Amino acid sequence: MTKLLPSDKALVPFVSVDHMMQLIHHIGVEETLRGLADYIEADFKRWELFDKTPRVASHSDKGVIELMPTSDGDVYGFKYVNGHPSNTKAGLQTVTAFGLLADVASGYPVLLSEMTMLTALRTAATSALVARVLAPKGSTVMAMIGNGAQSEFQSLAMKAIVGITEVRLYDIDPAATAKCAENLAGQGLKVTQCTTAEDAMLGAQIITTCTADKQYATILTDNMVGAGVHINAIGGDCPGKTELAPAILQRSDIFVEYPKQTRIEGEIQQMAPDHPATEFWEVLTAKAKGRTSDKQITLFDSVGFAIEDFSALRFVRDQIADTGFFHPLDLLADPDDPRDLFGMLQRAKA
């Protein structure tokens, strides 16, 4: 039997982990972070036209598996992502992901991509975009609490987009801090390894919490946080999984991605359902105020929203067009007669 080759209509560009890494190095890590932040900013500025829904979560006692869909009317996207804080003990990552873009008019997928690397990049790009707007002007020092998989990306995005020059690291596991310090060596940041969270926060205008623990944790207590700082809270992103003492939330002006999702998953799950929270896209479009005083504590209660993944996939799609860092994947059955799917199967019989 002659082997039937897939037609062009069957093929979807697939970006593997290997191609993603090649693409990032081709562009440059910091340039990628800046590019992603530009795409995320552009999509946040057209926030109202997107389909939005809290992500669809399937919880277990070990973690969560989530689907994150959205559409701008022309393009549809979704991400599959998990969050399993105890995975690292088994040599597995806490967070892995892949995602897809599709053409709304035909429903045909136009990109399938790894998103474990891309999630770390897009989360960091979003954090830095928010900090660029909300953190005290001229911020140079960031405390980085939680030195796991996301931490280097967070640090480099704050350097590339906000202009920080020093990162102060703390993790309950000193090996994680040592790994992060080693990875950041030679990247143009002053890196200080600390043995307590309090020490890490000395002189920091930006405090990033990026820990993984499936409980109401208290990474920061109220007395640790002084006036005027910006808190970038990344790790509290599931029901029953938070990082900040509620008293900090009472003292902060809180900024969120999509309130319907953040009230379920973010730090503000600890507060009353009507506790004030400003949508960040409204600050970007001057519909709402951001930082208004030097004394104010701004808090980005980040959980990660589908539009950020959509923007990231859009960025990748635009970049691979020129660079060729993808495989054409035989993903879609394409019979000669669209109604003869069974005939296509029969013809493929050995």
Ligand SMILES: NC(=O)c1ccc[n+]([C@@H]2O[C@H](COP(=O)([O-])OP(=O)(O)OC[C@H]3O[C@@H](n4cnc5c(N)ncnc54)[C@H](O)[C@@H]3O)[C@@H](O)[C@H]2O)c1
């Ligand atoms: N908001 C978002 O968009 C977003 C995106 C990706 C990941 N996340 C979340 O970010 C968190 C970190 O992800 P990761 O991939 O870096 O996880 P990871 O498991 O690789 O790293 C987490 C680190 O936190 C440390 N840690 C745990 N408890 C701590 C404590 N009390 N004090 C200091 N350090 C502590 C661990 O030792 C570990 O090194 C996870 O909770 C994940 O769900 C959020």
